[in-house]
Amino acid sequence: MTAGQTEVLTAVLVRHGETPLTPHGAYSGSGVPGPSLTELGQAQVAGAARLVAGVGQAHYPDLPAPSALIASPMVRTQETAAAVAEATGLSVDTDARARECDFGDWEGLLPAEIDARWPGERQVWHTDGMIAAPGGGESTADVGERTTELLTDLRAQYAGRTVLVVAHAVSIRSMLGRALLAPPGGWWRFRLPPASTSVLQVHPDGFTQVLAAGLPCGV
Template sequence: MTRARLVVEADGGSRGNPGPAGYGALVRDPRTGRVLAERGGFLGVTSNNVAEYSALVAGLRAAVEIDPDAEVEVRMDSRLVVEQMSGRWQIKHDDMRRLAAQARAVVAPDRVTYTWVPRAENAAADALANVAMDQRTTIARDLGRPDDVHPVVPGRLASGAPVRFDDAQPVTVVLVRHGETPMTVSKAYSGSSVVGPSLTDRGREQAARAAELVHSIGQDVWGALPDPSELLASPMVRTQETAAVIGARLGLPVRVEPLFAECDFGEWEGLTAAEIEARWPGQLERWHDDAAFPAPGGESIEDVGARVRAGLEAVRAAGVGRTVVVVTHSVSVRSAVGVAIGANSSSWARIRVAPASVSIVRLWADGASEVTVVGAPSGA
């Protein structure tokens, strides 16, 4: 009989080494990528290596709670733990020997394999460890079992959905605008020619609330949709920071997609509407009303629309029957909604897209599309 397989991702950290330390671990279903359990904890003052081993033990215990007979692949960015637990390096430190023995007692060594991964591929576990350290708290979330996934179900049609005369399934694209930045507060034009700024404290709170809303897709809200299984983000700092929070909640890695970058505002970058009007009288209003009119040295709304259309087509071509989350910007979200509904490009600027709001479009392989949600607030 073939054993079930689970993946454990684990990470630990110590601020000062030794210093205030914590760990994070999650269990993932390798078939779907879905996170089944999350664990984290604050350890007080200890070393980074002890924190890494503590993460391993917590992750293995969570896996056993899901399926005590499963084979487990452990993925960590600690070369030391991976090599020592694989038997290639000796364990010399007493605390690490004790924790290694605990790990071997949780799951028989012949049912565990260890894989080193780059830090960027261990972001979800790292985020849990940082929450544990920041809040000095314990995290224990059980999110389901491997057979509890929420795939798209033929015939499970939401009330009010467009009528189709076949069972074809679309790809669902969840568009999340990034959280607040200092430029959002000052109402300055913040485009793609400058990678910053970062989120404000309020922006990080908004990102966390958006993550909870996105996590509920296919479960508590918009139940006719499949669970998110892929996460894309614009290359800007604000979208990467927002996506990191969402990725930690979903248990998904973030893939950068430049096609969903914000509009390049050219010479208007960093200026308020009043400052732009003083130097380029009438041009900002024309940019909003005439989608073909570019910002000086930058892009028009139609330019952004062409990029976003290409991004949506790439998502559609990669497969239907799934949900893809895209963390992007206000002009890009308006463009995606406008493209999906077939609206005249000069009307896209009328769509309200607040920070950390969620919009949803659905794309079928035959070219049909649906706008499901526009600008749903995340509650922040």
């Protein structure tokens, strides 16, 4: 590791595995704790756990091996983090800033159900990125503010190390999107399958480099 690398945070971002809502594209946010992983989701996160356990060895041998594990407080991310903890030997620290977007009144609804009740609003919410979901929800820009704060604090605490962050589709997209200086309305262009991994490096001056985005777990 070079002198410059000792100041860089490597963040390996792991999306949770499949839940009963995932195949249907329902808006599953942070407004409720659940749902849990499906049987397939459990197999997916086992594959993701094996992958991230190899960081610094078989995978990305030039990076430090993971030495910390952070997870969103949601049930699905805690279950995913438990599999990662078992594979890596790391303990899980929970940070609410990694939680999924709060979808407000859209929580648990299918896209067609949202469009029927709020015609046109879902499309604007996606493409604008600055508008909050109805009923006390968040905008994608809101999510980006808290995940940027999370990464800044992690870099200060874990400079020169690799941290695993178990999170969600919107929260991971926000970290990738802000790293590329993309507007919030464009963050939906990232495809992040269940239990996929993405890798960022955060430098002391805030410059953030994307090493990978949405790598599948192999299940």
